[in-house]
Amino acid sequence: MNWIISANSKMYDHSSSFEHYGSIDWRQGNAKFEVGDTVYIYCTRPLMMIQYKCTVDRIDLNSDLIRDDKEYWLDEEEYFKSLDGKFMTLRLVEQVSNNQMKLENLKENGLKAAPQGPVKIKDENLLKHIETYFTDNYQTDFFPDTVNEEETEYEGAKRIVIVNKYERSSKARENAVNFHGLNCKVCDLNFKEMYGEIGEDFIHIHHLVPIHEIGKNYKIDYRNDLIPVCPNCHSMLHRKLNGKEPTIEELKKMINK
Template sequence: MASTITILKNDQVLFEATSIQEAARFLAEHLSTAISKCFDPIERGYVYNIPYTKGKDEYRFVAPNHIASKRRYELEERGHHNARRIWLVPANPREFDLESAFSLYETLEWKRSFNYENGDILYLYVSGNVRRVRYKVEVIEGTVRPDTVEYNKMFWLDKDKLKDSKQWEWTRFRFVDEVETTELSLEKLRNHGLRGNIQGSMKLTGELGHYIMSFFEKDLTKEYYPEEVHETLEEGNLKTIAVNVYERNPIARKQCMEHYGVQCQVCELDFEKTYGEVGKDFIHVHHLKPLHEIQHCYIVDPVHDLIPVCPNCHAMLHRKENGEYLTIEQLKARILNTSLC
C-alpha cells in the first residue's frame, strides 16, 4: 500500500508512514523529543511544503496532492493555528514596477520584512497614484538564499533602493490573481476595518480580511495540465509534476486572448456560440515552447508563445506520440483528416 506521508532528511527518504500519527512517532524517536512537538511541523510540512530544520539537518514531509489539498481546506476553514497566514503588504510603484514584472514573470522575489512562510498569502496594496489592493500572491519560499535572487534592473525605478536591496533578506512568491476595482481603495478599506494607513505588512483578519478576500476568486488548489513529469526521488518512488506556469499567468493569458480571441485555434470551437452565456470567455491557453527548453530567465511573449485552445485539444497537445508532442499544425491536420473520412 502506498504511504501517506514520506519523511525526507536532507533530500533523502528517511521513512514512509501510513498516517500522521505514525510519522510523528517516528520523528519523535528519531529526534529524541516529545511526540506532541512533531505533529505541527509535519502537518505544516506536507500541507504547505514548509521545511523543518533541526541543527544542520532539514526535514521535509510529502503527502499525495489530494490528501494535502483536503487537509489545507480543513485547516483554513477552521482557522487552525497551522493554517496559512494572510497578509496585507504595501508596494510602492515609485520604487518597483510590479505591473510590468507580473506581465513577464510568474514568480518574483520580495523583501522579507516579516517572517513570511511557505503557503502564506499576500495581498499587495499598491500605493502612489493607485492607492488600492491590486494583487494576490502566494509565498513559495519563505526565505530565499541570497545567491539565487535576481536583481532585475528592468523593473527598479528607484536606483538607490536597488542598491540597498543587496543587503535585504528575501521571500519568493508566485502571482495568483489581479483585481482592478475602486472597491479596494484605501477609503473603502477604512470603511471595512482598516485603521490609519498601510505603511508596513499586517496580518489580515476579521471584517477587513473577509472584505479583501471576497474580490479574489482564484482557487489555489486548482490543477493545471502538466507539460512534463519527472522523478525527483527515485528511492521513494515519488514523482513531481512540473507545471507550465506560463499557461496560468492571468496577465499573459489576457494579452494572448486579446490578440487571438477565445476560439480554439485547433478545432475552432467557440464556447459561447456552442453553449451560450455560460461559455462566454472560456478557453484554455497553451504554451508552445516545451518546458525543458525554457531557461530560468525566460520572458514569455503572449502572442508568439501562447495560443488559445479548447480543453480537449489542450490535453492532446500535452500528450506524446512516439516520444514527441504534437504541434498545433499536426493536430489540426489530424482533425481535418478525421472529418474527411
C-alpha cells in the same frame, strides 16, 4: 496567516515582473512570514488599492539566492539598496483591479490605515471583504476588446463574448491607463471632463495586437500593445475599410477631414 504589504509602482514595475516570471523575490524585513502564508499587495499612490494576491514559497533568502530583477527597478539607486537583508519569494496567485479593493472600501471594512509595512490581517470582516471581492467580477471600467466573429457565440438576441485571460487582464488594462491616461488616443475625449462624476475612470482599451492573433505564451506589453480609446473610436477601429481595419493614425486622419 494572511498579510497585506505595500508596493510603490513608481519605484518598481511589479506588474511586468509578475507577468514575465510569475513571482518576485521580496524583502522580508523583520516580519515573521512563513511558507504558505497568503500575501496581498497594496499599491500606493496614485492607485491606493490591493491588486495582487500571492503565496509565500520561500523565506530567509540571501541576495545571492534570488533572481536579479534590476531591469524592473525604475530607480537604480533603490535597486542597489534593495539587495541588503533577507528575502522571500512571493508567487503570484491572482491579480485584479476593482473598486472594492480601494483604500476607502478597505477602511470601511476594518483596515486601520494605508499599509506602510507588513500588516497581519486579524480582522475577520476585513479578510472576508478581501476574499469576497478579490475577483475580476468587480473590475473597473477599462473594457477589453471583443474577439472576432468566428469566435463569438449567440444566444437568442444576446451576444456572448468568449473571454480569455488576455482579455480579462484587468491589471494590464490598469497599467495601460496609468501609462497612457484616460483620454481617447484618437479623438482625445475624456469622459469625466465631458460627463462629470459619472464618467470618472471610464474608457475602453484597444489591443493593437488583435486578440485572435495572441498565442498562449504571448506577454502583453501595456506600453505598446494597449491604448485607451472611447467606445465610438473603438468600434471604428474594428470596422473594415477595403478589407482592412484602420490604424490609430488612419482614424485620426479621417476625423481631421
